[in-house]
Amino acid sequence: MKRVVYAVLLFVLLAVSVQPARADWGDFFDENGNLKPGVVDLGEQKVPADWMPDVPGWVPDWIYDGAATYHMCALPSGETVLLPSATTLFFMAMNPRESGLVDANGQINSEFALRIQSAGLVAAGANPADVVAALLGMFLNTPYTRELADAAIRGENAWSVLKESDVQNLFNILLGATRDDRNLYLAMFLYSSCQNSPTGCPQALIDELRRRGQCPPSLCPDGNIPGRTPTPDRVVQKCGAPSVTQGRISGTAVKTAPNYAIVTGQDPEKRGVDLQFSLIIEPTIFRYYTLEERKEVNKRCIAPNGSLVELPPPLEVNCKAPNRYVEQEEEVEECVLHEQTFCEQARVLASASLKKSSRDWILNDLAQWYPGATLIRPDWNWRYGASQGCDASNTFRWTLVQEKVQIRDPGFYAMTLSGITSGTPVSPSRSFQIPAGEFDAYLMMTTIIK
Amino acid sequence: MEIKLSTVKKALVVLLVVFAAIAAVRFVLPMFNTAQAEPEPTTVPDGREAAIAGLTALFSVDVTTGYDAWLQSVCAVSTENGCAFAELFTNWDRVVETKARSEYRVQSAELRKDLGERQVWMVTGTIRDLNTGEEKGGEIPVLVVRENGEWKFDHFLFEQELQALEAEP
Numbered sequence: 001m002k003r004v005v006y007a008v009l010l011f012v013l014l015a016v017s018v019q020p021a022r023a024d025w026g027d028f029f030d031e032n033g034n035l036k037p038g039v040v041d042l043g044e045q046k047v048p049a050d051w052m053p054d055v056p057g058w059v060p061d062w063i064y065d066g067a068a069t070y071h072m073c074a075l076p077s078g079e080t081v082l083l084p085s086a087t088t089l090f091f092m093a094m095n096p097r098e099s100g101l102v103d104a105n106g107q108i109n110s111e112f113a114l115r116i117q118s119a120g121l122v123a124a125g126a127n128p129a130d131v132v133a134a135l136l137g138m139f140l141n142t143p144y145t146r147e148l149a150d151a152a153i154r155g156e157n158a159w160s161v162l163k164e165s166d167v168q169n170l171f172n173i174l175l176g177a178t179r180d181d182r183n184l185y186l187a188m189f190l191y192s193s194c195q196n197s198p199t200g201c202p203q204a205l206i207d208e209l210r211r212r213g214q215c216p217p218s219l220c221p222d223g224n225i226p227g228r229t230p231t232p233d234r235v236v237q238k239c240g241a242p243s244v245t246q247g248r249i250s251g252t253a254v255k256t257a258p259n260y261a262i263v264t265g266q267d268p269e270k271r272g273v274d275l276q277f278s279l280i281i282e283p284t285i286f287r288y289y290t291l292e293e294r295k296e297v298n299k300r301c302i303a304p305n306g307s308l309v310e311l312p313p314p315l316e317v318n319c320k321a322p323n324r325y326v327e328q329e330e331e332v333e334e335c336v337l338h339e340q341t342f343c344e345q346a347r348v349l350a351s352a353s354l355k356k357s358s359r360d361w362i363l364n365d366l367a368q369w370y371p372g373a374t375l376i377r378p379d380w381n382w383r384y385g386a387s388q389g390c391d392a393s394n395t396f397r398w399t400l401v402q403e404k405v406q407i408r409d410p411g412f413y414a415m416t417l418s419g420i421t422s423g424t425p426v427s428p429s430r431s432f433q434i435p436a437g438e439f440d441a442y443l444m445m446t447t448i449i450k
Numbered sequence: 451m452e453i454k455l456s457t458v459k460k461a462l463v464v465l466l467v468v469f470a471a472i473a474a475v476r477f478v479l480p481m482f483n484t485a486q487a488e489p490e491p492t493t494v495p496d497g498r499e500a501a502i503a504g505l506t507a508l509f510s511v512d513v514t515t516g517y518d519a520w521l522q523s524v525c526a527v528s529t530e531n532g533c534a535f536a537e538l539f540t541n542w543d544r545v546v547e548t549k550a551r552s553e554y555r556v557q558s559a560e561l562r563k564d565l566g567e568r569q570v571w572m573v574t575g576t577i578r579d580l581n582t583g584e585e586k587g588g589e590i591p592v593l594v595v596r597e598n599g600e601w602k603f604d605h606f607l608f609e610q611e612l613q614a615l616e617a618e619p
Contacts, residue, residue, distance in 0.1 A: 053608030058586040060552070060577065062544035063508065063536075087538060159614035168531060168595065171605065175534040353588050356576075359557070375558060375574055379588030381609070 025115065025190065028073055028081050035073060040208050042072040045199045046429065048347035048420040051098035052091050056381055057351040057418045061431055066347065067420060068092075068099075068198060074205050076214040080194040086139075086177035089187055090170075093135035093149075094158045100198065102128045102153055115188045128153055138186055139173050193218065201425055219425075239289035239335030244426050247282030247344060247395070253352075253415035255439035256401075262442045264406040272404035277350040277382075277436060279417050283341040283394035286426040292336045298328045342424035343390035346432075347383075348398050351416045352439070354378035358411025369445075376408040410443035497569035497594040497601045502556045503527040504603020505592055508536060509554035509577050517542045528603045529595050535605040551580040554587075563615055567596045570607065570615060 028039050035041055049068035068091070071083040084092060092099040101114075114131065132149035140162070142148065152158040159167075177186065194201040201219055209215040236242075254276055255261065261273040301309040301319035311318040319325040359375060366373040386400040407413075415437045423429035507524040521540075525533035544550075556575040563570040571594060576587035591607040607615070 053610050055606065055608060056588050056590055058577070058588050059590070059606075060509070060511075060550070062511070062541050062548065062550060064539050065541065065544075157610055157614055157617075159608075159610050160617055162614070167611075168604075170531065171535040171538050172531050175538045178538065353586075356585065363557070374560075375589075377589070378574065 025081075025188075027075060027079070028190075038076065040074045040076070040205055042074060042202055042204050042208075045070050045072045045202055047199050048422055048429065049088075049099065049198065050347055050383070051095035052088075054349070054381065054383060056379055057349045057416060057433070058353070058379075061420075065420060065431070066349075067429075070199055072194075072197075072199055072202070072205075074194055074201075076209055076212065076216070078193040078195070078201070078216055078219055080191040080197045080199075082189045082191065082197055082199060084187060084189070086174045086186060089135060090139050090174060093132050093139075094152055096128070096132050096149075096152050097155050101132065115190070135187065138177070139170065140167070195219075200422065202423075203426055203428065206425055235289055235291050235335075238291060238333075239337075242286065242288035245285045245287070246427050246430070247284050249279070249281050249346075249421075249432050249434065251277070251279040251417035251434040251436040253277045253350065253417065253436035255437075260442055261407060261440070262444060263410045264408050266444050267406075270404065270406060272406045273439065273441060275350075275352070275402045275405060275415070275439065277348075277386075277398075277400045277402075277415065277417060279346065279348050279396075279398040279419075279434075281344050281346060281396040281421065284344050284424045284427050286340045286342065288338050289335045290338060291333050293331050293333055296330050296332050298330050300326045300328070302326055340426075341394040342426060343394040343396050344421050344424050344427070345388075345390065345396050346398065346419050346421040348386065348388075348400075348417055348419040350382045350386075350400050350402075350436075351418065352380040352405075352413045353416070354409050355412045355414055355438075358409070358413075361411065362409060366443075378409050380405065380413075407441040410441050412438055412440050414438050497571060497596070498559050498561070500527065500594040500601035500603050501559055501569075501571040501573055501592040504532060504594070505573055505575065505590070505606065506554050506556065507603075508606075509575075510552060511545055512551045512580075513545050513549050514551070517545075524603075529597055531595075532602065532604040549581065553578045553580055562591060563618075568604075569594050569601075570612070 028036060030036055046065070046067040046069050048066065052066045052068055054066070055064050068088045069085040070088065071085075072080065073083075074080045092101050096102045129146060129149045132152055133145040136142075136145045136148055136152075140148075142162075144161075148158055148161045151161045189197075191197040194205060195218070206215060206219055209219065256274045256276050258271060258273070261267075261271070264270065264272070299315045301311050301315055302324045303309050304322050304324075309319065309323050316325055316327075354375070359378060362373055362375060382400060382402055385402075386398055388396070388398040390396050414435060416433060417436045418431075418433040420431045421429050504524070504527050507520075507527055510523075511520055517540075521533075521536060524536040528536065554575055554577050556573055559571050559573045561569060562572045571592045572589055573592050574587070574589045576585050578585050591612045593604040593607055593611075594601050595604045596602075
């Protein structure tokens with residue numbers, strides 16, 4: 001009978017231990033909607049997002065940075081709630097697949113539970129089209145939000161379905177939603193771990209959890225780095241402070257073919273120009289010390305009068321009577337340097353822009369020979385179709401090949417790579433703009449040589 | 451000398467006098483009565499000017515004059531929606547952080563799509579960083595809207611918006 005009881009008890013314990021930790025909304029908010037004590041409030045977090053709409057690369061980042069904005073809260077166990085800004089939420093609804101709102105199969109993404117406050121919809125298991133339609137309905141006063149939602153879920157450009165009159169007051173509505181505290185957070189997303197969320201696990205969260213001594217192994221694989229034992233202050237004093245070295249961001253852009261590209265109007269075969277852009281972000285390196293105790297065997301040769309006898313090694317062989325060979329085990333502390341590398345990913349925009357000298361030449365010199373000559377398409381931007389990823393050394397590599405680009409304006413083009421990185425658990429996000437190369441496109445002109 | 455007129459000629463003269471009298475009442479008298487004069491037709495700025503004015507206000511920023519002055523300058527030439535667009539997307543903390551001072555100049559503007567009460571203009575211009583002298587710029591699509599007969603800046607279009615508009619017949 002005892003064995004049966006033990007077997008049942010063991011089964012119950014095993015069953016409990018394999019249940020994944022799963023937080024609920026009630027773990028974050030009390031009945032009045034206030035954050036519960038113990039929840040880490042991380043404030044506003046901005047993350048680069050491919051699905052946010054594009055603008056030309058030269059538009060200043062203070063007016064539009066292409067980042068998704070969330071208010072973030074997390075539990076010490078890593079479960080995370082994200083509250084997107086009204087603008088971010090609207091663009092998520094317009095790009096439900098790319099933003100992760102629905103997964104590749106068109107189902108509500110199982111990685112998170114979704115709650116839309118003003119629609120009163122808790123959408124885990126809800127019909128994706130209903131959820132997207134409910135979201136769009138908050139911003140657009142259109143009778144066809146379901147049609148719009150279906151198009152968006154199919155991956156079509158949802159702007160094409162919209163009628164101009166429906167968006168003419170859009171930004172006013174979004175601004176109103178942002179200003180009004182009651183509607184500031186229209187939807188909340190619950191993630192089983194910050195690691196699965198679009199924001200990742202910001203450094204501020206890890207710092208806070210370390211400060212509380214609550215950083216779980218999934219977030220702090222080396223324990224509550226930088227110091228486990230003894231205290232961090234002592235480690236810093238003895239070994240030095242931890243340091244973060246952000247990886248270098250470098251980029252190149254080249255014209256791969258043809259040798260002499262001519263503008264579209266004089267290129268009957270539409271050969272165009274082939275361009276290749278590459279970006280590399282070297283790994284971010286986090287270096288920190290731990291003080292580790294090491295046992296050291298201290299070997300000595302002692303003379304009969306108690307003085308130390310200096311002898312060449314091996315001491316245990318060379319130390320002979322009347323001297324006395326002694327081995328003593330001692331504990332010594334030493335600084336051990338640890339290095340962790342992190343991959344820093346980025347949202348990249350490749351651009352080509354006709355140089356000012358060429359613009360001036362077209363508008364002034366060329367316009368004198370050919371009245372009416374003007375700039376047709378001097379600026380180009382590309383974002384999609386790149387191959388990208390982190391390699392084994394945690395280096396981020398991004399490559400984009402654009403073939404047969406139909407250049408309209410002759411002259412010299414400057415190619416740039418710009419964007420914003422995701423940051424890493426130990427470093428913040430950063431923006432970049434790198435001159436990456438240049439290419440030329442020719443205009444064939446007829447000159448009468450007298 | 452006596453001028454003798456036939457009956458037909460007399461009738462013509464009477465008609466001429468009547469016509470001259472009507473013309474005098476219709477066109478000459480109003481010149482002496484300014485209170486009832488019809489207003490001269492004024493030139494309504496077209497969408498081009500609105501697009502240029504809006505972009506110039508939006509991209510010309512000076513951290514020293516502050517956010518309110520900048521927003522006021524944008525909203526003065528924008529629709530309510532355009533004013534909201536500027537307020538919604540601008541990160542003034544970034545302006546302060548980078549001590550931004552910039553000037554936007556337009557090189558050309560071309561009508562891309564005429565939708566009646568809305569127009570899309572492709573504006574080519576340059577933003578000059580007044581701190582460093584660095585220039586960057588290019589082409590950007592701009593939506594302008596006619597409100598009460600006056601063209602106003604609405605917002606610069608996102609690439610996806612432009613693609614959707616261009617796909618329209």
